[in-house]
Amino acid sequence: MDSSVHLDNIIMQFGDFTAIQKTDLKIESGEFFSFLGPSGCGKTTILNMISGFLDPSEGDIKIGGQSMHNVPANKRPTSMIFQNLALFPLMTVAENIEFGLEVRGVSKSERKKASDRLLELVALQGSGDKKVSELSGGQKQRIAIARALAVEPQVLLLDEPLSALDLKLRQHMRTELKEIQRKTGITFIYITHDQGEALTMSDRVAVMSAGKIQQVADPITLYRDPHTAFVASFVGENNGVRGKVIETNDTMTTLDCGPLGALKGRTQGALQLGDEATVFIRPEHFRLQSENGMHTLQAIIEEVNFEGAYLTLNANTSTDQTLSIQLGTHQFFEALKKGAAVSLSYKEEDAIVIAGYDHV
Numbered sequence: 472m473d474s475s476v477h478l479d480n481i482i483m484q485f486g487d488f489t490a491i492q493k494t495d496l497k498i499e500s501g502e503f504f505s506f507l508g509p510s511g512c513g514k515t516t517i518l519n520m521i522s523g524f525l526d527p528s529e530g531d532i533k534i535g536g537q538s539m540h541n542v543p544a545n546k547r548p549t550s551m552i553f554q555n556l557a558l559f560p561l562m563t564v565a566e567n568i569e570f571g572l573e574v575r576g577v578s579k580s581e582r583k584k585a586s587d588r589l590l591e592l593v594a595l596q597g598s599g600d601k602k603v604s605e606l607s608g609g610q611k612q613r614i615a616i617a618r619a620l621a622v623e624p625q626v627l628l629l630d631e632p633l634s635a636l637d638l639k640l641r642q643h644m645r646t647e648l649k650e651i652q653r654k655t656g657i658t659f660i661y662i663t664h665d666q667g668e669a670l671t672m673s674d675r676v677a678v679m680s681a682g683k684i685q686q687v688a689d690p691i692t693l694y695r696d697p698h699t700a701f702v703a704s705f706v707g708e709n710n711g712v713r714g715k716v717i718e719t720n721d722t723m724t725t726l727d728c729g730p731l732g733a734l735k736g737r738t739q740g741a742l743q744l745g746d747e748a749t750v751f752i753r754p755e756h757f758r759l760q761s762e763n764g765m766h767t768l769q770a771i772i773e774e775v776n777f778e779g780a781y782l783t784l785n786a787n788t789s790t791d792q793t794l795s796i797q798l799g800t801h802q803f804f805e806a807l808k809k810g811a812a813v814s815l816s817y818k819e820e821d822a823i824v825i826a827g828y829d830h831v
């Protein structure tokens with residue numbers, strides 16, 4: 472079955488305010504797709520247009536190739552899981568799961584079959600008679616998933632469904648959600664401001680800022696090859712050093728970074744001599760020993776944190792920029808402490824140069 476979702480040149484305006492700029496995006500059938508971005512960037516607005524709670528001001532939503540224009544929310548092949556789960560607290564687990572089927576007039580025996588099957592899917596078999604109030608946070612989460620799947624949607628929409636859980640449970644539920652998606656094979660569209668969630672679960676992620684999709688890619692590409700300064704800063708930790716382009720070709724670009732010297736990295740997009748740009752260096756790409764072909768920055772250590780498998784350092788440059796550095800614990804030595812001067816090196820092919828100073 473085709474359960475692809477096409478945002479076909481949609482725009483969403485609230486009065487004069489454009490919440491979603493023109494967007495054309497196809498989410499494939501059976502894909503785990505996430506929209507990732509800070510609060511207010513338009514994630515919920517997109518989900519609401521797909522589910523039918525909002526009509527786009529322009530363009531069309533197509534599900535399985537069919538236009539959703541004039542198709543009300545309750546007639547769309549979608550199901551939504553909300554942040555607060557919205558379970559019915561006084562009903563049993565089975566009654567919650569079967570609710571949508573009961574509304575559709577499905578017989579009691581068929582409903583029971585469905586809820587038994589779904590309870591097994593979410594690893595809560597035998598819990599049908601429990602009250603929702605007797606469940607833990609993670610169990611409630613799984614019941615909300617079972618309830619949303621009961622109506623056999625082609626597309627499951629998830630609005631930050633893990634945000635109310637504590638960190639450990641959240642991490643555990645990531646694996647479970649991914650597993651449920653794999654077993655059911657339906658399209659999952661997930662919105663979150665938590666990059667860890669988006670990167671661990673998704674086949675592809677759309678990174679959004681101020682109503683605009685900045686980049687759509689698989690998690691590894693987003694991390695290694697961000698296309699914009701926003702994506703470089705928002706996805707994973709990064710150090711951005713500003714400068715002006717003094718040398719550039721298709722592969723490598725050098726920036727004059729003032730007192731920090733000339734810093735080089737891979738070229739991203741079109742850059743011209745004299746352009747303002749930023750060289751991004753990930754914390755894990757810094758080394759304390761310089762090897763051939765490595766660039767070096769001088770800095771003074773401000774803070775050293777031992778994190779078990781690795782060390783994190785904050786170090787201040789002569790331009791008063793704080794750099795964040797991650798080193799393997801084997802690189803630790805006694806002199807590595809607050810106030811010490813260090814030479815930080817990186818391989819130029821590990822750094823990336825992107826036009827602009829935005830969001831740095």
Ligand SMILES: Nc1ncnc2c1ncn2[C@@H]1O[C@H](COP(=O)(O)OP(=O)(O)OP(=O)(O)O)[C@@H](O)[C@H]1O
Pocket residue numbers: 485488490508509510511512513514515516517664
């Ligand atoms: N009904 C509305 N009328 C006017 N403006 C709205 C309406 N709904 C959303 N907005 C605005 O559109 C923008 C996007 O909102 P949206 O809720 O989609 O963001 P979000 O990325 O989901 O944020 P959060 O992560 O905080 O939920 C915001 O600036 C918001 O104020």
